[in-house]
Amino acid sequence: MTATHALGLDIGGSSVKAALVRGDAVLATAIRPIDQARQPGAVVGTLAAVADEMRGSWGQVDTIGVALPGLYDADTGVPTLLPNFPAVWHGYPFRSAAEEALGQQVTLANDAKAFSVAESLLGAGRGHRAVACFVLGTGVGGGVIIDGKLWRGAGYAGEFGHLSVDLDGPRCGCGNHGCVESYASAAAICAAAGQASVDKVFEASRAGDPAALAAIGQAVRALAAGMANVFVAIAPDRIVIGGGVATAGDELFGPLRDAVRERVLVADPDLLQVVPASLGRFAGAIGAALSASSGSGLADQS
Ligand SMILES: [Zn+2]
Numbered sequence: 001m002t003a004t005h006a007l008g009l010d011i012g013g014s015s016v017k018a019a020l021v022r023g024d025a026v027l028a029t030a031i032r033p034i035d036q037a038r039q040p041g042a043v044v045g046t047l048a049a050v051a052d053e054m055r056g057s058w059g060q061v062d063t064i065g066v067a068l069p070g071l072y073d074a075d076t077g078v079p080t081l082l083p084n085f086p087a088v089w090h091g092y093p094f095r096s097a098a099e100e101a102l103g104q105q106v107t108l109a110n111d112a113k114a115f116s117v118a119e120s121l122l123g124a125g126r127g128h129r130a131v132a133c134f135v136l137g138t139g140v141g142g143g144v145i146i147d148g149k150l151w152r153g154a155g156y157a158g159e160f161g162h163l164s165v166d167l168d169g170p171r172c173g174c175g176n177h178g179c180v181e182s183y184a185s186a187a188a189i190c191a192a193a194g195q196a197s198v199d200k201v202f203e204a205s206r207a208g209d210p211a212a213l214a215a216i217g218q219a220v221r222a223l224a225a226g227m228a229n230v231f232v233a234i235a236p237d238r239i240v241i242g243g244g245v246a247t248a249g250d251e252l253f254g255p256l257r258d259a260v261r262e263r264v265l266v267a268d269p270d271l272l273q274v275v276p277a278s279l280g281r282f283a284g285a286i287g288a289a290l291s292a293s294s295g296s297g298l299a300d301q302s
Contacts, residue, residue, distance in 0.1 A: 008021065009067070028058065069084060076095075131146075133239070183219050220256050241253075
């Protein structure tokens with residue numbers, strides 16, 4: 001990591017989050033709402049406004065990384081799959097539009113990968129050689145960081161939402177059957193429990209609601225099976241869990257740790273560390289900043 005000012009911008013469904021990073025210090029954060037129409041031109045305008053605010057307060061920004069909630073073509077900087085954004089984004093020359101509006105080069109990153117880099121280098125995985133991150137949100141994303149760098153393998157490593165955990169399970173959005181995401185995404189948990197939000201599901205489970213208890217139980221079983229497979233396959237020093245669903249805290253982590261230990265019998269149970277993320281809601285922005293400023297392995301690959 002260098003001692004330059006690295007700005008990270010994380011585009012979410014309702015806001016842009018920003019983090020200004022120097023070395024391993026987060027100097028400033030900001031959050032700005034985006035219009036619910038989520039049109040690309042307006043979002044790019046918000047990115048430029050946040051960058052201008054940071055420059056106004058902190059002077060020159062040396063590098064800028066932008067995290068996108070989906071996939072993009074690394075060569076062209078054009079989004080190819082942003083599930084929660086209007087179709088007009090697909091084919092929109094996002095990176096070049098952002099570079100024009102921001103007045104300097106922009107490095108793109110996937111948001112789950114950016115989260116994984118941030119948590120591994122500066123958060124709950126700090127100091128560990130091999131860290132696997134699960135991001136539990138609308139979908140289930142993730143990333144693997146080895147020796148401080150994102151491990152891509154042939155390009156798609158860490159898509160933990162699509163680990164198969166039920167051979168004949170329901171069809172997943174990816175086309176496979178019985179993926180982790182089919183049970184543990186926020187949408188799957190809410191649908192199974194008949195509730196509008198994950199918070200409401202946990203609220204109902206505390207009141208003893210059988211559907212909520214069953215939905216959480218299924219999510220925990222699926223996640224534990226997926227994590228057990230990751231522990232067996234790559235033996236990470238720890239698994240870090242973040243995202244909206246993970247804010248449930250011990251209600252989730254207690255049963256999850258127990259279920260992982262029940263499934264991994266080839267390792268000392270003390271080696272099976274499943275821990276919550278520690279950087280909070282700006283992890284994606286911090287990771288986007290790191291992606292542009294350091295050799296995190298993130299730079300401009302989807
Ligand atoms: Zn899938």
